[in-house]
Amino acid sequence: GAVVSQHPSWVICKSGTSVKIECRSLDFQATTMFWYRQFPKQSLMLMATSNEGSKATYEQGVEKDKFLINHASLTLSTLTVTSAHPEDSSFYICSARRISGGLLGYTFGSGTRLTVV
Amino acid sequence: DAKTTQPTSMDCAEGRAANLPCNHSTISGNEYVYWYRQIHSQGPQYIIHGLKNNETNEMASLIITEDRKSSTLILPHATLRDTAVYYCIAHGSSNTGKLIFGQGTTLQVKP
Numbered sequence: 178g179a180v181v182s183q184h185p186s187w188v189i190c191k192s193g194t195s196v197k198i199e200c201r202s203l204d205f206q207a208t209t210m211f212w213y214r215q216f217p218k219q220s221l222m223l224m225a226t227s228n229e230g231s232k233a234t235y236e237q238g239v240e241k242d243k244f245l246i247n248h249a250s251l252t253l254s255t256l257t258v259t260s261a262h263p264e265d266s267s268f269y270i271c272s273a274r275r276i277s278g279g280l281l282g283y284t285f286g287s288g289t290r291l292t293v294v
Numbered sequence: 295d296a297k298t299t300q301p302t303s304m305d306c307a308e309g310r311a312a313n314l315p316c317n318h319s320t321i322s323g324n325e326y327v328y329w330y331r332q333i334h335s336q337g338p339q340y341i342i343h344g345l346k347n348n349e350t351n352e353m354a355s356l357i358i359t360e361d362r363k364s365s366t367l368i369l370p371h372a373t374l375r376d377t378a379v380y381y382c383i384a385h386g387s388s389n390t391g392k393l394i395f396g397q398g399t400t401l402q403v404k405p
Contacts, residue, residue: 183337220381221338221395234351270337274391283393285337 179205181273183286190261190293198256198289200271205284206251210228212244215268227254233241261293295394296321296384306376312369313398314399316382319363325386327358328362329367331378332398338381372403 180203190196200210209228213221225241227233227248235241243265245257256275258265269289275282299317306312318327326345330338342349342356344365349356355368369376381398 213395214312220379220397221332221391223394226392268335272337272393280360283340285339287337288335290335 179275179284181271181284181286181291183271183289184288185225186287187290188292190291191258192262192293195257195259196261196291198258198269198271198291200254200256200273200286202252202273202275202284205273205275207254207275207276210248211256211272211274212246213270213272215270220246221270222260224256243250246292258291261291266293295386295392296325298382298384298396300380300382300396300399302397303402305402305404306369306372308374308403308405309313309371312372312376312401312403313403314367314380315364315367316367318382318384321362321384322386325384327356327362327365327384328383328388328393329356330381330383330395331376332381333375333378335356335387341380372401374403374405377401377403 182201184199212224214224215221223236224239225233225235227246229248229251233246248254271286296318326343328343329341332338342354344356345387358365379396379398379400
């Protein structure tokens with residue numbers, strides 16, 4: 178079955194530093210990847226949509242200069258949290274949509290727990 | 295995507311059937327009903343989806359009312375490992391491709 182690998186699974190960083198999170202589709206090509214953020218006891222909130230080779234589309238209220246998304250290939254998207262602050266601490270989840278998957282084409286990564294101290 | 299409404303939380307005894315309702319009264323004709331679940335600190339996991347007919351797979355059954363305004367996810371023999379947040383999403387192929395999650399139902403399976 179389709180597998181999405183997300184790395185790292187958890188990371189602790191100092192305030193002011195940047196953190197990169199990788200999302201890889203292991204056995205399929207993904208036309209589109211989505212990035213979500215989830216705060217404790219809340220639902221997943223869509224942050225941005227990225228298509229291979231083009232700029233990401235950010236949801237309203239999400240700072241594109243703070244959350245840099247790169248989708249350089251059909252199997253890899255990265256999210257970089259720049260100049261991280263404690264309020265950026267959250268659970269970040271990626272999802273990859275398969276080219277040929279139709280309505281079943283969404284597979285989620287296992288998430289990255291970011292703690293900014 | 296059409297808005298969906300689910301109860302905030304439900305309890306179920308281990309070994310019994312868990313019936314999770316979802317209201318999607320404004321669903322359009324081309325929108326499917328998807329169910330995902332999220333076990334604590336993991337990514338969402340696909341469970342099942344349907345358009346009009348009832349569906350069953352190795353994980354669950356999906357019952358969709360004839361008018362398609364609501365549906366019920368059934369876990370026939372709930373186990374402790376089924377404790378999770380269950381999300382019902384109405385989504386169509388003509389949409390932007392985004393999967394938007396509501397608040398979901400927190401199912402607690404108790405021994």
